[in-house]
Amino acid sequence: MSSTAAVSPDRSFHPIKAAALAVVVLVALGFVIKYVLHYYFNYNAGAFADFWPQPRRSGILLHISAGTVALLLGPWQFSRRLRQRHLQWHRVIGRSYLIAVLLAATGAFLLAFTTRPWAWQFGLFGLALAWVSTSGMAYYAIKRRQIQLHREWMVRSYVVTFAFVTFRLFDDMGPTSHLMPEMDRALTFIWACWALPLLVTEVVLQLRRMRHTHAPLR
Template identity: 45%
Template sequence: MNQSNIFAFTKPKSYLRLGFTLFLILFAGKFIIKDALPYFGFEQETFGHYWDFKWALIGHISCGLLALVLGPFQFWKAFRNKYLTVHRWSGRIYLTAILIGTLSSTSLAWTSSIQVNFAWAFGLQGLAFAWITTASMAYISVRRKHIQQHKEWMIRSYVVTFAFVTFRWLNELTIVKNLMPEFVERGPTVIWFCWTIPLLITEIVLSWNKK
């Protein structure tokens, strides 16, 4: 196969990947500006019933944002190859952010969230457990020098990290609100959906690409 044929096959795939990446950046950027950053104004009106638990929420949001921003750099092959030390340290920061974010989420689950109902608290705890589990498996894999497994677990980890963005989007969709007007029903349903379905799709794609 000559070089022109190789480009013919690889370019559409590269453009598709680039387009998907840009979409995720814009999607996450909207979430950061609209939903996350206002909390750093520390106004009681913004926090609502979370005001008494504001520090746990700030820890959760701060670490979630840090993981959300660092994640793409972990997958950037050219950056990783050129700045391997930076890649390793940003990976450590990413994992630490998830650890702190998980502890904050667990605290919120059994303080503010339990005030809504058990299903909402349990759903938040389930997401937190998936978050720390996928990140831990990525860390264990790289420590054992199972690089391919590490890459796959990092993908799963970032899918779960992105669930916080997906939750906000789904929770505010008109069709979802029409189907489930009350948050006591909508919240627990959406919080499970926002990471289980994307993770299932991820598993299908990872398995499909294996030779």
């Protein structure tokens, strides 16, 4: 299949996809309410703990503000209706999403540089690198007008954007909370929170490609 192939108009409504996007938005909102908002409402050394000394305080504020924008804008990019009916909005939201990722990742690198222990720092760098590379590939693909590749890399980018939410889901709800010490959990989930969802994403994306590619005639 050509990666530059025009996208055929499809006006049908996909209830399962719409429901999945609604769940993603709701879970993302829940994460922001539970883990982000308190930094704005309690601006003091006690609430920020080791994020209070500079430059970590500026880093976390940049990171969570831009991260929230990316987290809440991302799902709209997967709405086919928005793309087909209001392409201009799709472009504006897409650019805003990528700028937000760039700013949030800058904050993430700054935070990762200044955190400890080493193994946790290494895991955070891995996640930050996955974030900028998947989002950078999405941007590069659209600059080259490779729509299908752009779509696929945007899916990967958002899966990584969602990784911190996934981390909290694993950490808060997983049965492991009673089985592993806190640091073991953190060091496991900081890799698993993006590697496992990206693996599932890759299988789905490649299965779709296989279904749309005809086997060569013998």
